[in-house]
Amino acid sequence: MRWLRRNLVSIIGILVLVYLFIPISVVTALSFNKPAGKFNISWNELSFDAWTNLCGVPGVCSSFVTSLEIGLVSTLVATLLGTMIAFALVRYRFRGRSTTNLIIFLPMATPEVVMGSSLLALFLNLRFPLGTVTVAIAHIMFIISFVVVTVKARLQGLDPRLEEAARDLYASPRATFRYVTFPLVLPGIIGAALLGFSLSFDDFIISFFNAGTLVTFPIYIWGAAQRGIPPQVNALATLVFVIALLIVLTSQFIQYRRRKALAAN
Amino acid sequence: MAPVLPSAAVAPPSTVAQRRSRTGYVLLFPGMTWLAVFFAIPFVTLFVTSLQTPVPGKSGRYQLGLEFGNYATALAEYWPAFVRSFAYAGIATLLALIIGYPLAYFIAFRSGRWRGLMLVLVIAPSFASFLLRTYAWKTILADESPVTSFFNALHLLPDGRILNTSIAVIAGLTYNFLPFMVLPLYAALERIDPRLIEAANDLYASPVTAFRKITWPLSMPGVVAGTLLTFIPAAGDYINAELLGSTKDRMVGNAIQTNFIEFRDYPTASALSFALMAAILILVFTYIRRAGTEDLV
Amino acid sequence: MAELSKTDQVEDLHLVNLTKRFGEVAAVDDLTLTIPAGSFFALLGASGCGKTTTLRMVAGLEDPTSGSIRIGDKDVTRLRAFKRPVNTVFQSYALFPHLDIFENVAFGLRRRGVKNIKPIVEAMLELVELGHLARRKPTQLSGGQQQRVAVARALINKPDVLLLDEPLGALDLKLRRQMQIELKRIQTEVGTTFVHVTHDQEEAMTMADTIAVMNAGRIEQMGSPAEIYELPRTVFVANFLGQSNLIEGRVSGAGEMLDVAAHERSFRLPRERSSATGASIILGVRPEKMTVLDAPDAARVPEGHNVLSGRVTDVSYTGVSTQYLVQASWGQELVVFEQNLIVGDRCEVGDEVVVHWSPRHSFGLDGNEDIHAGVDSAVLALESVDSAPAAGDGE
Structure with a gap:
């Protein structure tokens, strides 16, 4: 009883963590299902069809590739633009700083449906054709803020003495950036890019408003939800989940090892 | 939106000399222009669209106007959806706070060397498709499922089912935005020196009193940030209502989407969207002000 | 080590009327200073006294508001950090x-585009005994x-001047002692001018051959460690560097010896040991220069010594020495350190005693100065070096 009282928080905490993974285990389990009807909702029969024939259903893989392409392009552009803003915010004085901060903060505090619909209003009024370009524009717009926040934090955490030390050791401003600042901020930039990609790849609402007839992976799922989601979708989503988890766990493991090496000293 | 990883706000040991030069503006220009053109200006076009009037004789065509009546018509038709959006998001936020706090507390104070892994596990669910995870609740909450049977055995369900009721929508919202609650809470709790709690215990505070007088007030910044980050996307969401609720559970997001994309009634959709943003801003600012003063008491 | 010692002529470092203002505050105020080539020079002061700002200006990390910095005949004031022969x-x-360590x-x-650096770096790592890491x-x-x-x-860059900014601050006490000796060895070996900034008086005294005590952006006093300890020229130095007993009085006399009248008593002081200009003077003496005697033994006070009587209010035994607090007849509390040479009884609290010291151990300071100058910062400095004993202790 005493043990239970002392560990109550830990038990609840772990239960909540388990709860977070229940839907994912359902998604994964249903990728091994052979649905009885057209809806893949309840368990019927074990089958590896979805995994052996990932692109077996028309539209699944093409929408997946569309999302990958848009994700890569948006991430690349947004990471570049966001990193530049982060450097300006931390390293330069300029007028209109508070307005700049507000414009960067607001996209993170605006519901997607509002961002998606207002951007659509813009494109409709300009009679701009909807498709890959408009979706990429939208994704870049909402990823930039996340990149700025992530890179800025890394840059602010950088000991200014490191750059002073570089200057003291005959590194010109350009060399200081190339050999000290950039390599030290790079993990933050990579983290921001990974975050940006996962945001873009999984985005539905903003994409849906601005896609026209373009079908991204989430838009495919949305459409399929009305007529039955094929298990191939579950298999692909499981694959993405596992790859992302592996990337993050590996980086965690490297950090852990580094810290352990430090502690051993 | 996906959860923002808590970043330790480490103050640099000495201030970097900030330079004032043209380079700063050059760095800002492309990104800020992008945000101005594709984030700020669309709000203006959204507002303009919300006041447009139909072109007579041409359905689906609208012209410039100042028809504030659009707002009245839209709200008259969709006010229940508005109310539902805020009620569902509010309840979901409260539930997320109740189940998220113990998790954040556990990670901050009890997870030891597993802390990094635990944080990864909190964000990991967002690596799997949002839509599929929401769809999975259809399976979990289905009429014959163990969850539904359990609650039915306790006679807790008014309709005898969960799926296609508001309960399912709220459950979905709570689940989907829980990481947005946990991460800011964790960031705030992690900053609390555990010795403060020990000191409170040493000064004759029971665990409950120590929590009420020390931990909870010190975690307030996390509570405010977490509730906002959960409430805002939840209020604008329509995926949960669409996939898990019935037509009686539609939220304002559903109305914006159908009016924009299916009915092509742009003025009504824009009016709803603009009204939603305004309502959220008003609510958020009142909340921040209130939470700010309570913080001082 | 031949390739590591400086081949070209080492030159003096000159700071001329150097001033740095941050808004209204002058962090460094019209500082003029020559640091001799090849010396181990310490800038000593409490935090915020301007010593780090001075160092950063020499390094080129901070632009002076006015004044100039020269190395030999070369003006480096406007030279940017990465072009200065200073590290x-x-x-x-x-x-x-x-x-990694090698690349660092x-x-x-x-x-600087130096070719074939491997042997140079390896030799340098050997000098600091880190080749294997x-x-x-x-x-x-x-x-x-680290x-x-x-x-x-x-x-490794063979700078004309090496600057050290609180280099041992992050180390624990024992390691700090070891590194003090180590740094001194390296300095002797390479012969470069070292400028060392510290708030730790013991560190400064151990390593430096010249110390400048800095306060409020100015140099209070400069000299060898023994010079400034034995003969402080300002109240700040007397209080900041070790401890001092300071007695306010009025000066008279025209010969080699001055007479100081204070509290209806008379003390003597050699004229050359006084920096007082007017009639009002502060008479100082270090605690370890004083001797305590039981009042009945007053006859044993040597001829010509300064004497006062009082009552013991506190006795602390610190191993190497015993510290007495003695309340003088006029109420002031004086500190006396006595080496533990005597076998048997020491004085106890409440004992009536006489305290005496040689006039040649007295020093005179300008009576218009604030008698508490440097006290607080000395306490701060002592706290931050945790258990380091006062410099004068157990000498």
Whole structure:
């Protein structure tokens, strides 16, 4: 009883963590299902069809590739633009700083449906054709803020003495950036890019408003939800989940090892 | 939106000399222009669209106007959806706070060397498709499922089912935005020196009193940030209502989407969207002000 | 070590009317100073006294508001940091975490495009006894090892001047002692001018051959450690560096010896040991220069010594010495350190005693100065070096 009282928080905490993974285990389990009807909702029969024939259903893989392409392009552009803003915010004085901060903060505090619909209003009024370009524009717009926040934090955490030390050791401003600042901020930039990609790849609402007839992976799922989601979708989503988890766990493991090496000293 | 990883706000040991030069503006220009053109200006076009009037004789065509009546018509038709959006998001936020706090507390104070892994596990669910995870609740909450049977055995369900009721929508919202609650809470709790709690215990505070007088007030910044980050996307969401609720559970997001994309009634959709943003801003600012003063008491 | 010692002529470092203002506050106020070539020079002061700002201006990391910095005949005031023949050992080292030890040490050489650096870096790592750790990352090293990397990384560039900003602040007491000796050895070996900024008086005294005590952006006094300890010229130095008993009085007399009248008593003081200009004077004496005698033994006071009587209010035994607090007849509390040479009874609290000292151990300070100047900062400095005994202790 005493043990239970002392560990109550830990038990609840772990239960909540388990709860977070229940839907994912359902998604994964249903990728091994052979649905009885057209809806893949309840368990019927074990089958590896979805995994052996990932692109077996028309539209699944093409929408997946569309999302990958848009994700890569948006991430690349947004990471570049966001990193530049982060450097300006931390390293330069300029007028209109508070307005700049507000414009960067607001996209993170605006519901997607509002961002998606207002951007659509813009494109409709300009009679701009909807498709890959408009979706990429939208994704870049909402990823930039996340990149700025992530890179800025890394840059602010950088000991200014490191750059002073570089200057003291005959590194010109350009060399200081190339050999000290950039390599030290790079993990933050990579983290921001990974975050940006996962945001873009999984985005539905903003994409849906601005896609026209373009079908991204989430838009495919949305459409399929009305007529039955094929298990191939579950298999692909499981694959993405596992790859992302592996990337993050590996980086965690490297950090852990580094810290352990430090502690051993 | 996906959860923002808590970043330790480490103050640099000495201030970097900030330079004032043209380079700063050059760095800002492309990104800020992008945000101005594709984030700020669309709000203006959204507002303009919300006041447009139909072109007579041409359905689906609208012209410039100042028809504030659009707002009245839209709200008259969709006010229940508005109310539902805020009620569902509010309840979901409260539930997320109740189940998220113990998790954040556990990670901050009890997870030891597993802390990094635990944080990864909190964000990991967002690596799997949002839509599929929401769809999975259809399976979990289905009429014959163990969850539904359990609650039915306790006679807790008014309709005898969960799926296609508001309960399912709220459950979905709570689940989907829980990481947005946990991460800011964790960031705030992690900053609390555990010795403060020990000191409170040493000064004759029971665990409950120590929590009420020390931990909870010190975690307030996390509570405010977490509730906002959960409430805002939840209020604008329509995926949960669409996939898990019935037509009686539609939220304002559903109305914006159908009016924009299916009915092509742009003025009504824009009016709803603009009204939603305004309502959220008003609510958020009142909340921040209130939470700010309570913080001082 | 031949390739590591400086081949070209080492030159003096001159600071001329150097001033740095941050808004209204003058962090460094019209500082003029010559640091002799090849010396180990310490800038000593409490935090905020301007010593770090001075160092940063010499390094080129901070622009002076006015004044100039010269190395030999060369004016480097406007030379940017990466073009100055000056290198710095930063506080908490600022080692590049993404580069290994070898690359950290090689950094400056690479930036200057030096060819065939491997043997140079290896020789440098040998000098600081870290050759076997060349491929480790800084975080895998102990504090003392990181400190030596920081020194190696700066010294390898053969700077005209090496600046050390609180170089031992992050180390624990025992390691700090060891590194003090180590740094001194390296300095002797390479012969470069070392300018060392510290708030730790013991560190400054142990390592430096010249100390400048800084306060409020100015130099209070400069000299060898013994000179400034034995003969402080300002109240600040008397209080900041070790401890002093200071008695206010009025001066008279025209010969070699001055007479100081204070509290209806008369004390004597050699004229050359007084920096008082007017009639009002502050008479000072270090606690370890004083001797305590039981009142009945007053006859044993040597001829010509300064004497006062009082009552013991506190006795603390510290091992090497015993510290007495003696309340003088006029109420002031004086500190006396006595080496534990006597066998048997010491004085106890409440004992009536006489305290005496030689006039040649007295010093005179300007009576218009604030008698508490430097006290608070000395307490602060003592606290931050935790258990380090006062400099005068157990001499």
